[in-house]
Amino acid sequence: MSEKKESYVELKNVNKSFGGFEASKDININIKKGHLVALLGPSGSGKTTILKMLAGLENADSGDIYIAGTRVNDVKPKDRGIGLVFQSYALFRYKTVYENIAFGLKIEKRDKNYIKKRVNELIELVGLKGMEKRYPRQLSGGQRQRVAFARAIATQPQLLLLDEPFAAIDTKVRKELRGWLRELINEVGITSIVVTHDQEEALELADEIILTNHGKVEQTGTPSDIYNNPKTPFAAAFLGDNSVIENISEFKGFEGIPGKAVIRPEFVNVYAQDESIEHAASVDDAVVSKVVFKGNIIELKLNIKGSEITAYRNVGQKQVIQGENVKVFIRKVFEIDDTKASS
Numbered sequence: 155m156s157e158k159k160e161s162y163v164e165l166k167n168v169n170k171s172f173g174g175f176e177a178s179k180d181i182n183i184n185i186k187k188g189h190l191v192a193l194l195g196p197s198g199s200g201k202t203t204i205l206k207m208l209a210g211l212e213n214a215d216s217g218d219i220y221i222a223g224t225r226v227n228d229v230k231p232k233d234r235g236i237g238l239v240f241q242s243y244a245l246f247r248y249k250t251v252y253e254n255i256a257f258g259l260k261i262e263k264r265d266k267n268y269i270k271k272r273v274n275e276l277i278e279l280v281g282l283k284g285m286e287k288r289y290p291r292q293l294s295g296g297q298r299q300r301v302a303f304a305r306a307i308a309t310q311p312q313l314l315l316l317d318e319p320f321a322a323i324d325t326k327v328r329k330e331l332r333g334w335l336r337e338l339i340n341e342v343g344i345t346s347i348v349v350t351h352d353q354e355e356a357l358e359l360a361d362e363i364i365l366t367n368h369g370k371v372e373q374t375g376t377p378s379d380i381y382n383n384p385k386t387p388f389a390a391a392f393l394g395d396n397s398v399i400e401n402i403s404e405f406k407g408f409e410g411i412p413g414k415a416v417i418r419p420e421f422v423n424v425y426a427q428d429e430s431i432e433h434a435a436s437v438d439d440a441v442v443s444k445v446v447f448k449g450n451i452i453e454l455k456l457n458i459k460g461s462e463i464t465a466y467r468n469v470g471q472k473q474v475i476q477g478e479n480v481k482v483f484i485r486k487v488f489e490i491d492d493t494k495a496s497s
């Protein structure tokens with residue numbers, strides 16, 4: 155529905171400090187037009203600072219920021235062609251759904267007929283038909299974020315920035331909204347950047363993930379690339395439900411690997427004593443220290459060679475209990491080469 159504007163985003167050697175604290179250290183990012191990119195990292199790793207510099211809400215101390223080929227360091231926020239959706243970017247409380255979405259178009263002094271057509275189109279797009287006259291307090295959290303999204307794209311920005319857009323929404327609705335957002339962004343074709351600390355969200359939503367840590371870009375890649383080929387100890391340990399093992403060479407099958415490694419539960423086979431084992435030569439003994447029922451899966455904590463690792467059993471499998479001796483076959487580990495560590 156919207157015309158695709160030329161859009162592409164680049165940060166070149168960008169630095170930003172608050173007092174003496176370096177929130178962004180030599181950030182280099184390149185985002186393709188039409189891509190949905192997730193800035194993923196732990197709290198305080200500098201994700202929001204990057205977003206704010208793109209939006210012009212913070213100024214970079216050094217480096218260059220380009221949006222659609224234009225250097226925007228000195229361009230005012232309102233002239234950057236950006237749509238914003240923040241977790242706490244509250245809707246106007248005393249404006250209806252319709253008025254909220256129309257706001258930016260009125261500021262642009264678009265003519266009445268255009269505004270009406272565009273707002274109705276957006277209301278349809280975000281699935282809020284019939285709710286035009288409601289006020290934000292009469293909407294669910296998910297519906298409010300739909301309004302926020304429609305409002306953000308109403309003026310056809312060239313870049314959409316979303317900061318933890320679903321953080322305030324409960325788990326089930328959040329998952330639905332995630333799928334909804336992905337489809338919608340495809341449909342609208344707008345280059346988008348989502349800040350999140352939720353790896354599941356980033357893996358599911360994004361074309362590309364930019365992993366941040368201590369103000370730096372740790373790794374960039376497609377979700378499967380980042381997940382399956384973590385390049386730094388931090389990336390290996392941050393993605394997935396991991397156990398970091400100090401001395402992996404003590405584990406059967408990994409004798410040649412020096413130092414640390416990460417074990418992910420999906421690569422761990424657990425066998426109860428009476429179950430037949432496929433790889434008998436490569437199993438280790440372990441003791442079940444905890445059993446957690448997760449609904450669709452049983453999560454186990456296992457003591458093995460002085461470490462604790464996480465493993466899964468399917469709900470349909472014979473259940474093991476706390477204190478039980480089991481056999482463990484580890485199919486794959488992620489080596490952590492500390493010499494490649496970034497500070």
Ligand code: ATP
Pocket residue numbers: 172173175176177195196197198199200201202203204351
């Ligand atoms: P979160 O997920 O918790 O929002 P984040 O990765 O988005 O974290 P930022 O908000 O970018 O992190 O903050 C990075 C660091 O910079 C934090 O340590 C934060 O305390 C600091 N910081 C951010 N804004 C300011 C500011 N205006 N003044 C001082 N320090 C700041």
